Amino acid sequence: EAGVAQSPRYKIIEKRQSVAFWCNPISGHATLYWYQQILGQGPKLLIQFQNNGVVDDSQLPKDRFSAERLKGVDSTLKIQPAKLEDSAVYLCASRPAGIGGAITAGELFFGEGSRLTVL
Amino acid sequence: GEDVEQSLFLSVREGDSSVINCTYTDSSSTYLYWYKQEPGAGLQLLTYIFSNMDMKQDQRLTVLLNKKDKHLSLRIADTQTGDSAIYFCAANYGGSQGNLIFGKGTKLSVKP
Numbered sequence: 256e257a258g259v260a261q262s263p264r265y266k267i268i269e270k271r272q273s274v275a276f277w278c279n280p281i282s283g284h285a286t287l288y289w290y291q292q293i294l295g296q297g298p299k300l301l302i303q304f305q306n307n308g309v310v311d312d313s314q315l316p317k318d319r320f321s322a323e324r325l326k327g328v329d330s331t332l333k334i335q336p337a338k339l340e341d342s343a344v345y346l347c348a349s350r351p352a353g354i355g356g357a358i359t360a361g362e363l364f365f366g367e368g369s370r371l372t373v374l
Numbered sequence: 375g376e377d378v379e380q381s382l383f384l385s386v387r388e389g390d391s392s393v394i395n396c397t398y399t400d401s402s403s404t405y406l407y408w409y410k411q412e413p414g415a416g417l418q419l420l421t422y423i424f425s426n427m428d429m430k431q432d433q434r435l436t437v438l439l440n441k442k443d444k445h446l447s448l449r450i451a452d453t454q455t456g457d458s459a460i461y462f463c464a465a466n467y468g469g470s471q472g473n474l475i476f477g478k479g480t481k482l483s484v485k486p
Contacts, residue, residue: 303473365416367414
């Protein structure tokens with residue numbers, strides 16, 4: 256079974272430029288997450304999708320970050336314009352839907368991440 | 375708000391046991407997780423425990439949960455150099471499926 260695919264693996268841009276990251280979750284996984292992991296810290300949730308709808312984007316800096324999941328499969332995360340503090344690894348994760356929306360112990364499957372450096 | 379805390383570094387000798395500790399604040403957390411991250415890789419689930427359990431054992435891994443104190447620990451028996459990595463404690467919160475708060479990670483160094 257193929258894992259969560261992310262691209263690009265590395266990206267270096269200057270501040271105020273824009274960047275986009277792509278994620279292809281595991282086939283059949285209804286729920287998709289974007290996490291931001293700043294060096295030395297744990298991942299922080301940016302946005303959660305259930306199929307193609309947004310479930311939680313409360314921690315997404317909406318003035319510069321946007322994300323979409325058209326057709327409920329692939330997702331893109333965009334940053335425009337980038338700031339120095341956006342330097343981080345952007346992790347995509349997916350999991351299958353729980354039965355009836357119940358909380359399950361279902362594992363989140365993470366991609367290898369996209370490392371962004373903003374100069 | 376919700377928080378998960380863990381010590382940042384742990385160094386052990388090969389063959390010894392490693393114990394990584396974690397505290398969390400959200401008493402409604404249903405599941406607590408341990409993830410492992412090797413350099414340049416994504417996070418990999420090691421094990422998890424349901425909040426109504428005190429202990430879970432899985433081969434060399436033992437998870438202990440003290441729900442009263444909101445304290446979670448991961449014990450790795452017979453630690454090997456291949457266990458060197460960053461270990462993240464995580465708790466689900468808010469009743470939402472799969473929203474996890476992660477600690478900052480404990481970097482485990484195993485010396486031969």
